[in-house]
Amino acid sequence: MSTIRVAVVGFGTMGKLYADILSEMEGVSLTAICSSSAESRLEAARLGALRFGSLDELIQEKIPVDAVVLALPTYLHKAYAVAAADKGLHIICEKPVALTTEDTEEMIEACRRNGVCLFVGHVLRFFPDYARMTERVSDGEIGPVITAHAKRFSLHPPSNSWFEDDTKSGGVLFDLMIHDIDYLHSLMGEAESVYAVIRKSPGVQYAAAVLRFENGTVANLEAMWGYAGPFTSSLGVTGKDGMLRADNEAYKLAVSRGAVAAHSQRNEGVAIPQGEPADDPYRLELEHFIECIRTGAEPIVTARDAGRAVATACAALESAWLGRPIKPQRLRQSTSALHVKD
Template sequence: MTNERSLRVAVAGCGTMGKLYASVLTRMVDIELAGFYARRSESAIDAAASFGTRLFMSYEELLAEADIDVVCITLPTYLHRQYAVQAAERGKHVICEKPMALTLEDTEAMMRASERYGTRLLVGHVLRFAPEYRNLRDHVLSGKIGKVGVGHARRASLHPPSGSWFKNEEMSGGVLFDLMIHDIDFMRWTLGEVRSVYASLTTASGIEYANATLRFASGAIVNLEAHWGYPGPFLAEVELAGQSGVMRCSNQNGQSLIVRQMESPGIAGEGVHIPSFLLKKDPYEAEIEHFIACIRTGAEPVVSAEDASRAVEIALAAGCSAQTGLPQKL
């Protein structure tokens, strides 16, 4: 637990997510952006200058700063274990971008280091902080559509640049870890534990597409799609169907959540629209503020390191199924 003095927070990584984190941190009260660590480049120098902060020449130099309390890790996924463990060893709390890591060995090493050195390990599964997804989950848990039997989620974006680390599966885990893991975590958070996964993966020039069927302990069956190379604006949508209705949300329409309920069993009813509120706070901002509050107070986070590790386990099972053509039990 950290007292109420200003927290000094550094960011390891100076790409898109590193800059996003920095922009959020600089707007927060009682937070000081202590600097970036990134390979020295014109982009990193410009970013540090634009945020009015320091660019550390090495990660060791950053960790040697005794008054840095928190390190946000926004580096390529394959580096998460190394940088998180090093930070914990130096007594720094860690906020790590999703996915937590690429192997269970790595996630377990990160959790062990956090426990051993008494630091917090917080992993950014941002859908848990997105109002439309939280709203959908709240209605499901309230029983609004009865017991969920089937579901579907789809997430699609442009293909990463050919020279990007995202394109290297050994660094990023590919589309399963970059895109699908969002919906894996959300569905597990909403529906409970996954018992088996069956998946396929298709790659072609400029395209990587994954499809996975998750069977839950509750009996629900959910289909997930993740697509790099989608010829259109970023797409994210989810639908859950229960015994007495259907709920769906999509970033492609202006309604944050649509509920269609049956008037009585077996009779289709009229659509009931749940009004959306204008987003007063970006989900990343809500997520980072929540994590900082957990570090200050010792409160349990909305998403635990164990939750993040379970998402990695399910993504790994999907990858194994895609390779073998066989369903994988969990």
Template sequence: MKVVVLGCGSMGSVHANAYSRMPDVTLAGVCDTNASLAQRLALQAGTEHYESFEHMMDTVQPDVISVALPTPYHKEYVLKAAERGCHVICEKPIAPTAEDAEEMIQACRKHGVRLFIGHVVRFFPEYSDAAKRARSGAIGNVGVVHAKRIGSHPGDVIPWYADRAASGGVIMDLMIHDIDYMRGLFGDVKSVYALNRTGPSIDYALVTLRFRDHPAIVHLEGHWGYPGPFTTAVEMAGSSGVVRFDSSLSRSLHVQQSAAAAALKAVEVPRSPSYRNPYEVELSHFIACIRSGEEAAVTAEDAKKAVEIAIAAKKSASIGQPVLLEREHGEEQ
């Protein structure tokens, strides 16, 4: 199966290097309008580099394309790839709006290609195991959940992240991982209440989710501008126990350092102490779904729902009131 990667930044590098290690996949090219980025990644991953999407697609005629571009470009290139009959693996969030997401889903359906969205948290073993334990009843009835995802502001490294209209800010770009994970665990969201504070190199959000068919109360914390290392954590409290995970506890030495002092050169990518890279597990799963026709663990429709919840959270933060999500037939909860 021939695969290409569009976008050679942090996530494009993750995708390309993962494909280069898969025995049943040929990484046939990487593409970026920044020639030096494309050349560097191609050399690293052992493939060809291109500066034009059209040239790469015409030359390689791939089976699958990974779209690892900034969010505002997802729709444009997913539609172009679908028109060429190419399956698409696109980084999260699927799109800036639910309307764009739906157009992408319908276009892929029309052209008979699959669309997968990289909500990789579902593939991190720590999160997967926590979800299994919660579902199994190991901690009784889950009542309260707190999750956090904090790190330096990517806008200090790559300017488009600082443009909230483009990136969607910390809620749409970072917290959406936890939004998708919690919806996958507890079902559709009934209401959202959010607080959001922003400033130079700071974007902090606290979001509370209530669910239609589950009594759990979920609190999500996201922070761009945290002076320490990138950290993720989740704690689920049930009627007979607690499940906790904190990525910072897997390190024996803790050094807090400001982003400026750290002199970051790229956007931070979450890591896992597991033997298998979760990104590689995710991409291998998507490739297997293309081969078998099976439904993915996280679908494009799931990704669209996550965007709807993120948008509701941003609205709640702006008006200072909870936002009720609508049922599919339009009735409010």
């Protein structure tokens, strides 16, 4: 097995998580951590990686790496992805891929031009209960899907963080709701229209959206920063013959027919949503992307999928501003299936 050499760029919550996982993965060398934080120096030494103050420093030193993991604030994704692609590096980018469809297309085009892969961490696809839901919907277990309802509530980000600036983070729509937007696209296909509302007050941001898909399915989505309880997420999908429900508090996929079956719940209160320890979705995601780099296989989440989620989130923001349904923009056809070397 060839060793894939990886650098993690950014060392916040997700950068630390990715670095820990990569340092333990078979067939992977955590070669470098790129961050200006004092903590990153100590952690790089602990993990046996080199430490650089920036991606530019890594590139200037000509350290041999095959891929970079971009665990940076969203507004920085495009500039770093284009710079990495121009140096021939594969890219694993934290979600959302960007804040506009134009930036997304520039990132994809840079990767196509340089013959490298672009993967985006829509980790919900790798949660075992959501993966099982996808299989059961595809198998027709509940018949044609009629409606879906997704909920994702979390603590509010620190008031002094970049998340607080919607021009840098996209707000709760791009940070939380985009998880469910991407997943529902994977089940239902293209969204025909989106109608959304956003409400803000000190320490709270709430968004609700109704997505109407081209296949006729209607989905209701909710996302909230500033939730008083523990992190909460759930998704219910209803078809002609039954319902499937995934719930982070239950840690299982519940199936019911007729009357809704009750199931036990327990509060987890984790900062980063997790699945069962044996099926860590972040590890599954990274292992999948690394294997795609190694083999050229098509990933579960394509760059076009990530761009489609951005387009729908942008339409939701526009809808909230204008107070009417908006049709999501389509990415250019040239951006399809750009996940392997030419």
